[in-house]
Amino acid sequence: MIVLKFGGTSVADAERMLSAAALVRDCRERRPVVVVSALGGVTDALIKGAEVALRGDESALEPLLAQLRDRHDQMGRILAERAGEDWQALRRDLEPALERISAIYRGLVLLRELSPRVSDLLAGLGEILSSRLMVYACRAQGVPAAWVDPREWLLTNEEFGRAQPLWEEVRQLVGANFPPIVQNHQVPVTGGFVGSTLKGTPTTLGRGGSDFSAAILGVCLEAEEIQIWTDVDGMMTSDPRVVPEARLLEEISFDEASELAYFGAKVLHPSTIKPAMEAGIPVRVLNTLKPKMSGTRITASGSGERIIRAIATKKGITGITLSSPRMLMAHGFLAFIFQVFDKYSTAVDLVATSEVSVSLTVDDVRSLELIRRDLQPHCRVVVQRDLAVISVVGRNFLHQTGVAGRVFGALREINLLMVSFGASDINLSFVVKQADADTAVRLLHRELLEPATVAHL
Ligand code: ASP
Ligand code: MG
Numbered sequence: 001m002i003v004l005k006f007g008g009t010s011v012a013d014a015e016r017m018l019s020a021a022a023l024v025r026d027c028r029e030r031r032p033v034v035v036v037s038a039l040g041g042v043t044d045a046l047i048k049g050a051e052v053a054l055r056g057d058e059s060a061l062e063p064l065l066a067q068l069r070d071r072h073d074q075m076g077r078i079l080a081e082r083a084g085e086d087w088q089a090l091r092r093d094l095e096p097a098l099e100r101i102s103a104i105y106r107g108l109v110l111l112r113e114l115s116p117r118v119s120d121l122l123a124g125l126g127e128i129l130s131s132r133l134m135v136y137a138c139r140a141q142g143v144p145a146a147w148v149d150p151r152e153w154l155l156t157n158e159e160f161g162r163a164q165p166l167w168e169e170v171r172q173l174v175g176a177n178f179p180p181i182v183q184n185h186q187v188p189v190t191g192g193f194v195g196s197t198l199k200g201t202p203t204t205l206g207r208g209g210s211d212f213s214a215a216i217l218g219v220c221l222e223a224e225e226i227q228i229w230t231d232v233d234g235m236m237t238s239d240p241r242v243v244p245e246a247r248l249l250e251e252i253s254f255d256e257a258s259e260l261a262y263f264g265a266k267v268l269h270p271s272t273i274k275p276a277m278e279a280g281i282p283v284r285v286l287n288t289l290k291p292k293m294s295g296t297r298i299t300a301s302g303s304g305e306r307i308i309r310a311i312a313t314k315k316g317i318t319g320i321t322l323s324s325p326r327m328l329m330a331h332g333f334l335a336f337i338f339q340v341f342d343k344y345s346t347a348v349d350l351v352a353t354s355e356v357s358v359s360l361t362v363d364d365v366r367s368l369e370l371i372r373r374d375l376q377p378h379c380r381v382v383v384q385r386d387l388a389v390i391s392v393v394g395r396n397f398l399h400q401t402g403v404a405g406r407v408f409g410a411l412r413e414i415n416l417l418m419v420s421f422g423a424s425d426i427n428l429s430f431v432v433k434q435a436d437a438d439t440a441v442r443l444l445h446r447e448l449l450e451p452a453t454v455a456h457l
Contacts, residue, residue, distance in 0.1 A: 006288065011134065025142060050122055079133055090132070119160070128149075165195070219275045235257060242438050253299065308393075318365050320368075321381075323358075392407060418431040
């Protein structure tokens with residue numbers, strides 16, 4: 001079996017959804033199982049509606065609700081007609097979720113309180129609606145499809161807003177629900193993102209969680225592959241908006257994908273596919289708009305002998321330099337510094353130390369003033385904003401001579417403010433002024449990744 005997961009933009013309207021269903025049809029002999037996100041923008045709209053309801057703004061709520069209903073209804077009508085099926089039957093499938101959305105909003109207007117539990121109850125309904133529609137899109141493409149309620153197989157703990165699967169239960173329920181449909185020559189269609197507690201209360205896996213649902217399902221079905229269908233070609237050697245010469249990465253390891261995602265290549269959140277990697281199931285990222293392209297295959301170990309794989313950037317970084325001739329040699333100083341950052345739940349990304357100073361970078365500056373206040377009595381604190389971290393991602397850096405030399409050679413005209421190399425053998429990172437970031441990435445890409453120059457890397 002294979003799992004096909006379609007993201008929100010891939011099912012955003014009737015035509016898109018029909019194209020997605022055509023892809024399901026074209027892989028019928030591989031026994032597909034389908035997972036869909038909510039229609040593009042719907043999860044955001046549901047959450048926005050809750051905010052409006054909390055303000056008690058009933059007049060603004062009406063058009064929001066009408067828009068949600070019309071969008072699903074209109075798609076439903078088109079899909080039912082194309083499938084040669086009764087629109088009223090599909091409408092009856094959609095109605096309970098639509099009715100529930102408006103009931104929750106009415107409740108919020110009255111109560112003016114939104115718990116994570118109620119937020120999940122609401123947010124997960126987008127996937128219930130889209131998966132109901134997808135069944136008809138499949139039928140319209142001649143694929144006999146059957147709906148599986150995600151709340152009936154994805155049992156989770158009670159961490160509303162970022163629930164975790166109860167693997168044993170899920171395994172058993174997936175085994176009971178999906179294979180019989182496949183044996184019956186039908187394609188099971190289910191929604192991502194939403195699940196349910198043991199008591200039957202809906203939960204969600206967190207934003208972007210449909211990829212996680214697809215991975216969980218793939219693992220439980222022992223699928224041969226999990227396909228994540230999106231609106232990008234896959235993972236690239238760099239951001240193509242900055243580097244026009246960027247190329248598609250055909251295969252990449254899970255660790256490399258994680259480094260790239262962290263530094264801004266937001267194709268998917270790698271933690272969501274971790275279970276698939278552990279189970280040895282490859283995940284392929286594909287573009288619904290260009291289905292003939294082979295996309296990027298993510299596997300536990302990756303492949304490709306090239307040492308340097310990609311260059312990623314994260315902008316909007318703040319650098320903090322702490323110096324104290326008196327303190328630094330004393331033991332406990334680093335521990336003290338990190339305690340302060342920890343106290344304000346601020347993650348530190350890069351660190352470099354010298355005899356008298358410590359430089360570090362953070363992404364989240366919400367508590368910066370409090371952090372500064374705590375540190376100032378103990379050391380000099382210099383904050384520098386508008387920086388960028390650039391990461392060269394590859395493999396086995398530490399076993400290669402010449403990598404650092406080429407990197408620094410390519411950047412001789414750029415002012416490097418901080419360097420981190422050696423912490424892992426797949427990442428060499430440094431900090432530059434944000435204004436220099438795009439130039440630095442282009443220089444590096446040309447030096448390290450463009451065919452004319454990569455011969456010996
Ligand atoms: N619909 C959910 C979201 O927008 C889950 C997903 O699309 O993966 O976050
Ligand atoms: Mg997504």
